Amino acid sequence: MPQKKRKQTGNPKSNKSDVKLYGRALLSLQNVVGILGESGEEIFKENKVTEIAEKGLYSPRLRLGLWDSILDRYGGDGLDIIGRLNADIWESDTxxxxxxxxxxxxxxxxxxxxxxxxxxxxxxxxxxxxxxxxxxxxxxxxxxxxxxxxxxxxxxxxxxxxxxxxxxxxxxxxxxxxxxxxxxxxxxxxxxxxxxxxxxxxxxxxxxxxxxxxxxxxxxxxxxxxxxxxxxxxxxxxxxxxEIKQDSFEALLKSVLKYSDDQKKELGKEKKRVERLSKQLGKYLPPQIHQSLFSGRYNTEITTRRKKLTIFFSDIANFTSTSEGLQPEDLTKYLNEYFSEMTTIALDCGATIDKYIGDAMMVFFGDPESNGEKKDARGCVEMALKMQDRMVELQDRWANEGFADPFQVRIGINTGYCNVGNFGSDQRLTYTIIGGEVNVAQRLESSADSNGILMSYETYAHAQDMIEVEERKTIKMKGISRDIKVFSVIGRKTISESKEPQIMRKPKKDELSEFEIMKKDVARIDNNLHELNKKIEAVLKKL
Incomplete structure (x- = not known):
């Protein structure tokens, strides 16, 4: 709606210095600008005009500022109707x-x-x-x-x-x-x-x-x-x-409506742009933080707090040897697919994704949103089991695609107090967690077997009715006063063993092979016994 501002041309003659403007001229302008309602009041406020004395003298620049505000908001149509109304006031004030x-x-x-x-x-x-x-x-x-x-x-x-x-x-x-x-x-x-x-x-x-x-x-x-x-x-x-004044009013109304439509279109474009930007940023930020930032609820100052969290680390045990046998484009394809699948599971389970470090993944439960210490720990264990199940499926598919030595993932989980919040500087912040308990989770992950899960007692205590475990040798860590009791997850507990119904863990590939062999052996023995019974019956008839 606002018209393009006209080029300000110069003139060789010198300007007169600050000829004063009578207060009644400003008062008449204030009266007619009043038709714009709250917008008119805002125009005077933004130009810092409060009380006007009728016989007072003011700088003409003050009126120019008011006209500029009207021009910016309503364009030439705004100045037109204001001018006509101003003329009518002068007409009546003979x-x-x-x-x-x-x-x-x-x-x-x-x-x-x-x-x-x-x-x-x-x-x-x-x-x-x-x-x-x-x-x-x-x-x-x-x-x-x-x-x-x-x-x-x-x-x-x-x-x-x-x-x-x-x-x-x-x-x-x-x-x-x-x-x-x-x-x-x-x-x-x-x-x-x-x-x-x-x-x-x-x-x-x-x-x-x-x-x-x-x-x-x-x-x-x-x-x-x-x-x-x-x-x-x-x-x-x-x-x-x-009638002409009424036409001017209608022109202003059309301009305002057009301006409103243009603003809506611009807002629509801006909304789409922000949505695209939001989607792009969402790939670099945890969803919980991303949503809080765009809603204005998240504090971007350098602040931290101490909180009990459940920390998860995973990495690919055979990554170095496997990556050497793959073409770069194949390595990128499989690695991105792995991270995509694991990230989907993590988000579905309510985890906060902290970072990816090479082939490693770090997530935690309990901030910025928490379901309570126990549920956070159980949610993390459930996530790890689902990741294991999905890895079995991926390994089978990758093997069929010719991926000779598919990725084997190891996982470490620990529950304990950490410092969580914004770390860094005013120029750049990172939302993350630090502390000795984070190091424990990372140590458990590095000590786990391929395709295995190690967890501390602090996590196991919250999820012992969910899983079958094997206790491992305790470990000592620098900076941690207690001995770390370690448990290796064998699988989910069966329905009869668990207080809460659970789905049986899907057998791994090597377990399936042994099971098939056993089935064939049993079938062969059963067939031999059947043939032996027939022979015994035949001998008994002859007697």
Whole structure:
């Protein structure tokens, strides 16, 4: 909606220094800006205008700032309606008016007029000669106009030029007006002319941008070409002026609606852009932190807290040897597939993904959201078991694809107090956990067998009804005062053994092979026994 701001052209003449603006001019502007409701109040507030004294003197720059705010919000249509309303206020305030914008031309055809009729001058309707008008010394800053006839072409004020019989061109220069604000005086002049001369004169009003300057000496130049009407106009000038003002209101409304539609479209584009950015950032941040950041709930200051968490580490036991036997593109494919599958399981189980370190993965349960110490620990164990099950499926599929030595994952889990929060500097922060208990989980992972899970007693105590374990030798760690009791997970407990129903763990590949061999052996023995029974029965019949 806001129009492109006009180029501010310069002028060689020096500017007048800070000619003051009467308070009543600001008050009239404040009154008409009031039609904009809360937006109008905001315009005055952002320009730091509070109380205005009617007889006070103010810098013209203050009004320019107000006009700029209107222009930015509503464009030229905003300045247009404000100008027309301002003209109406001046029209009704005849006691304070020193003159009107233009006099009605009143002369015989073919001669330069010697008289003007100035309507409502100080409430009077009197004839004033050109010479008498020149002696009035009309104050430019009261009405933003000084009427000076037969002035040099570029002098400020006004110039009357005869174009033909009963046809005149009137040049009017308004000082103290920036070129970009031309809509305001243009509307003021048009509104006044419509009321004063349309009964007998037709007129065209134009803004002369080429000869207008952002200069207090010159200002904005307007030209008015007025011709006597050939026939009598039955329309009431005041009614016509009100109709034009109503059209201006409707133009402003359309501009506001268009601006609103444009804003909605821009907001829609911005929303999509933010969603794309959010999606991209989501790949680098834990979902819980990502959601909190975009909702404004997450504090990005350097803060940490101590909290009991369950920490999970995993890595690929045979990664170095396996990676050497793969082409780079195949290694990338399988590694990304592995991380994608494990990440999906982690997120489904409510884990917070801390980081990926090479082929290793670090996640934890208990922050920023927690289900309680026990449920957090059990959730982590459940996640590890699901990862094991999925790895069996992936290993089978990869083997069928020709991946000779598929990845074998080892896992370590520990529960204990950690420092969690934002670590780093004002320039860059990392949301992570640190502490001795984190090191314990990492040590358990590095000590685990391929395709195995090791956990500390602190985790096992919360999940012992879920899993079958084998106790391993305790370990000592630097910085940890207690001996670490270690448990190796064999599998899920069966339904009869567990207090809570569990799904039986799927046999591993090597276990399936042995089971198939046993099944064949049993079948073969059963068949041999069946044949032996037949032979015994045959011998008994002969006896």
């Amino acid at each position: 006691g304070k008016m020193q003159a009107k914008y233009i006099a009605k031309l009143n002369s015989p055809e073919g001669s330069l007029p010697d008289k003007f009729v100035i309507h409502n001058y100080r409430g009077l309707n009197s004839d004033v000669s050109l010479h008498e008008m020149a002696k009035m010394h009309i104050d430019t800053w009261d009405v933003a106009i000084k009427i000076v006839t037969f002035a040099p072409e570029n002098a400020y004020g006004a110039q009357l030029i005869k174009l033909g019989p009963l046809r005149y061109k009137y040049k009017l220069r308004m000082t103290g007006i920036k070129v970009r604000h031309y809509n305001f005086p243009l509307a003021c002049i048009h509104q006044q002319l419509t009321r004063w001369i349309t009964a007998e004169w037709d007129f065209k009003l134009k803004f002369d941008e080429k000869n207008s300057y952002d200069d207090s000496d010159y200002g904005c130049l307007f030209s008015i070409i007025a011709s006597i009407k050939k026939g009598k106009d039955l329309r009431n000038p005041n009614v016509l002026a009100n």
